[in-house]
Amino acid sequence: xxxxxxxxxxxxxxxxxxxxxxxxxxxxxxxxxxxxxxxxxxxxxxxxxxxxxxxxxxxxxxxxxxxxxxxxxxxxxxxxxxxxxxxx
Numbered sequence: 503x504x505x506x507x508x509x510x511x512x513x514x515x516x517x518x519x520x521x522x523x524x525x526x527x528x529x530x531x532x533x534x535x536x537x538x539x540x541x542x543x544x545x546x547x548x549x550x551x552x553x554x555x556x557x558x559x560x561x562x563x564x565x566x567x568x569x570x571x572x573x574x575x576x577x578x579x580x581x582x583x584x585x586x587x588x589x590x
Contacts (some may be wrong), residue, residue: 505534548586554579 505526513522513557533551536543543551558574 545583547583549580549582549586552581553577553580 509519509522509526512526513519516526533543537551537553540553542553545551553576556575556577559572561570561572562568563570
């Protein structure tokens with residue numbers, strides 16, 4: 503499913519596609535904003551989004567085999583909820 507498919511599904515509740523696109527974008531912006539602040543986003547029945555810290559580590563360049571340092575970084579993580587697991 504693409505973002506446009508999601509907009510089309512939201513528009514089925516009786517709003518225009520433009521309004522549905524604005525609603526979908528608002529939800530995504532709210533999720534990004536909360537995760538950027540380090541907050542956890544829980545959507546009961548669907549799942550939860552959080553930010554996880556990855557430690558710095560040493561890797562290898564697959565082409566040359568040379569060692570390189572991979573810096574620490576924060577990554578978004580999604581954990582599906584019970585209802586979503588059962589539906590899939």
